[in-house]
Amino acid sequence: MVKKQVARYIETEHLFSLKDRVLVALSGGADSVALLHILLSLGYTCEAAHCNFHLRGKESDRDEDFTRQLCHKLNITLHTIDFDTEKYAESHKISIEMAARELRYQWFSEIKEKCKASVIAIAHHQDDSVETMILNLIRGTGINGLLGIKPKNKDIVRPLLCVTRQKLIDYLNYIKQDYVTDSTNLQDEYTRNKIRLNLIPLMQEINPSVKDSLINTGNHLAEVYKVYQEATHQGISRVRTHEGIHIEALLKEPSPQALLFEILHPLGFNSAQLKNIYDSLYGQPGKYFISSKGWKVTKDRELLYISKVEDKDTPPPFSLQIKEEMYSSTFIIPTDKNVACLDADKVKNEFTIRKWEHGDTFIPLGMKGRKKVSDYLTDKKFSLLQKENQWVLCNGNEIVWLIGERLDNRYRITPNTRKIYVIKQISVNKVNF
Template sequence: MIKNIVSKFIEKKQLIQPDDKVLVALSGGADSVALLHILISLNYKCEAAHCNFKLREKESDRDEEFVRQLCKSLNIPLHVIHFDTIEYAAEKKISIEMAARELRYEWFANVKQECGAAVIAIAHHQDDSVETILLNLIRGTGINGLLGIRPLNGDIVRPLLGISRNEIIQYLEEEKIDYITDSTNLSDAYTRNKIRLKIIPEMQKINPSVRYSILSTADHLQDTALIYNAWVTEAKKRVLTKDGIRIENLLKEASPKTLLFDILYPLGFNSTQLDDIFQSFAGQPGKQFISSTGHRVVKDRTILLIDNTSDANANTPPFELQMEKMPYSSSFVIPRDKDTACFDADKITQPLTTRKWKHGDSFVPFGMKSRKLLSNYMTDRKFSLIAKENQWVLCSGDDIVWLIGERTDNRFRVDDDTKEVLVIHILPI
């Protein structure tokens, strides 16, 4: 019975084609073991991938050994990797759960390419989708967060979303197939487990069919989401610039707060922050908001600037400079694009260095005779707050010769006495 449900679900959702090789994410738990057995029984060519996150000491090694023996008995190729998940989470300043998610999906993608698989099969089922909806609702979400887990997301497929956890266990017992239980699934230390072990049972006291009701609501929202997402896509084109959100255009939209949510929520801003950001439109420029993922929003004069705080703190420029010298003649034409600068090579002291500008810096803007503070120059040129933070300068000794990508220093210009020209191009990394 369960095989037919999965087969029809795969066919209906067009998850896997008959000749596709499938890479199965295999933890050793009931759901992933059932997925592997079902796909094999449906004649799909499978390989398995197992992550040892080193989070449960001997139990993690037990899981790995179980998976190795299972794949050996099924004659299935197995790929295994060990992760130092705790160290990765500390480096990235993210939760253990998020660290494990990032590590495994990046590795799955690499293994898929190496083994020539068409898709990566993940063993999420109906109950996982219900828990995801409730988790998103508790944390705060938009309409897309209420749709549950998608059966198809790029090359990620979830063939078991049409069946419940109980049906999976029943199938394994009927087929006398062994699996292992992750002890953390029985603990309410994790938010998702609290939902599974405490919240849903309480909801079932009110409505025994609450799982079905939640999934049914998610299905009804699918068409609504299609209309909503089409509007968001078009609205984003009207309000977004390369720097951020044009405030005036946003406020002209039918539902500006909703659109603001859809743009900023995926960047880690919570509902309270989004309310504060919206209120900041009426205030003075300069107010900043930092999200849980390190993204930053700065209220400027007419634009809500968006960047990543790591960009502002970067010590390495996001570009390379290509330099070449050439003889100067009257036929030489100085390029007018801001990604190229030309200097009298004899006026330059090597080596040239790059750095972020700092307060007190000054230069002689091209075409002028007197010095000007960089801070005043950028204010006059209406640089945004983020653009100021991310501005780099090119130095010859202690002198700034180029406000990179903006304007050169007049003292180093090419003139009638120039014999050799130094041409510098900005190359993006």
């Protein structure tokens, strides 16, 4: 019965075909062992991949030994690897769970290419999907997070989402195939385990078929989501600009908060931040918010600007082409703002490029007195994002050029100029969100 369910699911979800080679992620647990057996019995060509994360001492080595023996018995190729997961998590400043996830999926992708597999089969089952729905609901999510686990994500496929863990165990008992048990699955240290061991049993006291109810709800939402997605895409196209979100257009939409969520949540903004961002739409310009994924939203008069967070070591999104030429009276100074022409003999130090800073001053071309860069940008009606992204070319501590905007008068070309620098701003690379 289980085999027929899986075969039908693979076909209806178009996960892969009999001509495809399948790389099976094999942990040694009941779900992955069942997945391997089912696929082999259905006639698929499989290879297996096992990661030893060395997080459970002898138990980790036991799991690896088990997968070796199983694959030898089934006469299929097994790929294995050892990871220092704790070191990776520490160096990348992420959780152990996230470190293990990143390591295994990166390696699975490498092995897939090596063995010329078409897909990577993961043994997530129906119970995992239910737990994911509840986990996302607890953390805060949009409709997409309530759909459970997707059967296919690029080359990652999950053929067992149509069956429960208990059915997989019953199948293994029927074919008399043993498996290993991860002892950490019996502990409620991790959030997912707390859901599995504590929350779901409590929900089953209220409704014994709560898992089926949640799966049915997820299936219904998947259909609703198609309609929602179409309407959302149309709404986003009306409010989004290449710099961010047009506030007036957003507030005219039937559900501004929903559109704001769909645009900003994928960039790492959490529910509390999204509420604060929405509230800021009615406030004064200048407020900004930074997401966990390194994105920044800045409230200006007409726009919510969206940009990547930069640090002092972030290189400018352009390069400067500098040419030295002899000057003559026939030279025509370009009017292009991306080109600066200046007296080379007045440059006594090496050029440096940096973002402008509060307190910076320069003498704008054609003027005699100093002016604060901040005042200049305000007078020119620069937006907050434009101000943030203004770079300056310096000669020592002096500003030579507000790049792409205005030359400093001290470096202008005069009748006494002999040599000039022609500086051109090129290769502008904008980060799209």
